[in-house]
Amino acid sequence: MSLWTMVIKMATGLERTCAIFFLTVLFSLPLGMIVALLRMSKNKVVSGVTRFVISVLRGTPLMLQLLAVTYGPYYLFGLTVSKNKLIPVVIAFSINYAAYFAEIYRGGIESIAKGQYEAAEVLGYSKTQTFIRIILPQVIKRIMPSVTNEVVTLVKDTSMAFTVSYQEMFTIGKEIANSQTSFMPFIVAGVFYFVFNAIVDFAMGKVEKKLNYYQ
Amino acid sequence: MENNLVLQMKNIKKSFDDNEVLKGISFEVEKGEVVSIIGPSGSGKSTLLRCATLLEKIDDGMIQYEDVVVANTEEGGKPVYLPKKEITHVKSYFGLVFQQFNLFPHFSVLKNVMHAPINVQKRDKAEVEKEARELLEKMGLADKADAYPCQLSGGQQQRVAIARALALNPDILFFDEPTSALDPELTGEVLKIIRQLAEEKMTMVIVTHEMSFARGVSNRVIFMDGGYIIEEGDPEEVFGNPTQERTKQFLKNYQQ
Ligand SMILES: Nc1ncnc2c1ncn2[C@@H]1O[C@H](COP(=O)(O)OP(=O)(O)OP(=O)(O)O)[C@@H](O)[C@H]1O
Numbered sequence: 001m002s003l004w005t006m007v008i009k010m011a012t013g014l015e016r017t018c019a020i021f022f023l024t025v026l027f028s029l030p031l032g033m034i035v036a037l038l039r040m041s042k043n044k045v046v047s048g049v050t051r052f053v054i055s056v057l058r059g060t061p062l063m064l065q066l067l068a069v070t071y072g073p074y075y076l077f078g079l080t081v082s083k084n085k086l087i088p089v090v091i092a093f094s095i096n097y098a099a100y101f102a103e104i105y106r107g108g109i110e111s112i113a114k115g116q117y118e119a120a121e122v123l124g125y126s127k128t129q130t131f132i133r134i135i136l137p138q139v140i141k142r143i144m145p146s147v148t149n150e151v152v153t154l155v156k157d158t159s160m161a162f163t164v165s166y167q168e169m170f171t172i173g174k175e176i177a178n179s180q181t182s183f184m185p186f187i188v189a190g191v192f193y194f195v196f197n198a199i200v201d202f203a204m205g206k207v208e209k210k211l212n213y214y215q
Numbered sequence: 216m217e218n219n220l221v222l223q224m225k226n227i228k229k230s231f232d233d234n235e236v237l238k239g240i241s242f243e244v245e246k247g248e249v250v251s252i253i254g255p256s257g258s259g260k261s262t263l264l265r266c267a268t269l270l271e272k273i274d275d276g277m278i279q280y281e282d283v284v285v286a287n288t289e290e291g292g293k294p295v296y297l298p299k300k301e302i303t304h305v306k307s308y309f310g311l312v313f314q315q316f317n318l319f320p321h322f323s324v325l326k327n328v329m330h331a332p333i334n335v336q337k338r339d340k341a342e343v344e345k346e347a348r349e350l351l352e353k354m355g356l357a358d359k360a361d362a363y364p365c366q367l368s369g370g371q372q373q374r375v376a377i378a379r380a381l382a383l384n385p386d387i388l389f390f391d392e393p394t395s396a397l398d399p400e401l402t403g404e405v406l407k408i409i410r411q412l413a414e415e416k417m418t419m420v421i422v423t424h425e426m427s428f429a430r431g432v433s434n435r436v437i438f439m440d441g442g443y444i445i446e447e448g449d450p451e452e453v454f455g456n457p458t459q460e461r462t463k464q465f466l467k468n469y470q471q
Pocket residue numbers: 231234236254255256257258259260261262263
């Protein structure tokens with residue numbers, strides 16, 4: 001197989017790689033905020049349970065979570081594994097990344113000085129207004145570097161979908177590598193991820209710059 | 216408005232765990248009056264302002280702004296506060312200027328001043344902007360409207376904070392050591408603004424360690440120690456001829 005054929009074949013999986021990436025970003029960012037708010041709940045049971053769930057999600061391999069979400073329903077309830085594995089893959093990724101984003105959000109929210117809340121309270125802002133208009137914009141700016149880190153990691157983590165044989169770019173590359181006994185597909189994959197991340201880095205850098213209008 | 220009283224606080228008690236910080240404080244502020252509160256560190260001055268501005272809940276006593284009783288305690292019971300919706304309205308009676316300014320760093324100077332009138336009081340944007348620019352002009356900050364707080368000196372930030380509080384048209388303005396976080400050469404510009412407000416008959420309660428300023432600006436001085444008001448009166452009397460031993464001692468330490 002020529003290098004060009006290899007690249008073309010693997011590129012057909014890029015669409016799926018992108019699907020995992022963008023859908024995970026789309027779902028995990030807001031889900032992470034919900035998890036963060038539950039984690040900071042004044043209700044001890046709610047915050048305790050959330051804390052435990054976060055530690056399980058962060059403390060076990062993403063690969064296991066992928067397997068659990070994809071095949072768990074079959075082993076537990078005898079449900080057939082759906083043909084379109086994109087759904088379980090995106091669910092597993094979104095939940096896992098939400099746990100990481102939740103901790104980033106929490107760190108950001110807790111880093112905002114008490115004086116900001118008090119100033120808003122005396123000025124008459126409601127709790128919701130204070131969070132959305134005063135606190136959140138400051139949090140977003142502060143956590144941007146950590147979020148960028150996670151997003152870059154996510155690009156690379158999409159390759160884990162091979163564990164459930166979801167035909168994204170890396171899984172295709174791996175199959176070619178096996179059938180052709182060639183290392184070349186992995187090099188091609190590496191270049192793909194590197195370029196993907198260069199684009200992500202560039203885009204996130206733009207966002208960070210935009211938020212730099214104050215110190 | 217009864218008796219021209221803007222604020223009445225009666226028998227205010229406040230503890231943090233078993234540390235009783237306010238042990239029964241009563242005072243009133245008349246319209247147009249400037250009251251300074253002085254006293255040693257830990258005497259409860261900030262706590263008193265935080266109770267007055269509803270940042271802390273009192274354990275006992277009564278708070279009344281003009282004719283609105285905000286919190287009241289029945290004999291032997293817990294203080295009852297107004298329902299949330301009415302509290303929001305009560306907040307338009309007062310403003311608070313913090314030691315640490317607490318400006319919103321992600322808003323420009325102008326937006327810091329305009330945001331609450333527009334979003335809390337739901338006032339007309341154009342009208343608010345006109346007033347906000349006038350306030351900044353008065354604070355000597357007309358040319359800083361588009362700057363961000365991080366680009367300003369401490370003295371300038373504090374003047375923005377004063378403008379932000381005034382933009383809501385409060386009837387009374389509280390200051391908690393407004394110049395304590397400033398370099399000495401910057402305190403003057405903030406004190407000048409407060410003096411100017413006093414001349415305009417703005418009702419103010421000022422916690423301060425600037426004794427000569429307190430003496431010059433206020434109609435009345437309150438000396439607090441250990442959670443009590445020890446002495447209260449005309450500034451010339453309290454500073455020039457204090458009657459209480461603790462006041463004398465405190466002022467003596469300050470003259471060095
Ligand atoms: N949130 C809080 N939790 C526990 N204790 C508190 C709290 N706020 C204040 N205190 C305690 O209350 C006492 C009075 O504090 P406060 O800040 O009112 O004093 P102050 O007169 O303003 O002093 P300073 O001149 O240093 O500002 C202190 O012993 C302080 O430790």
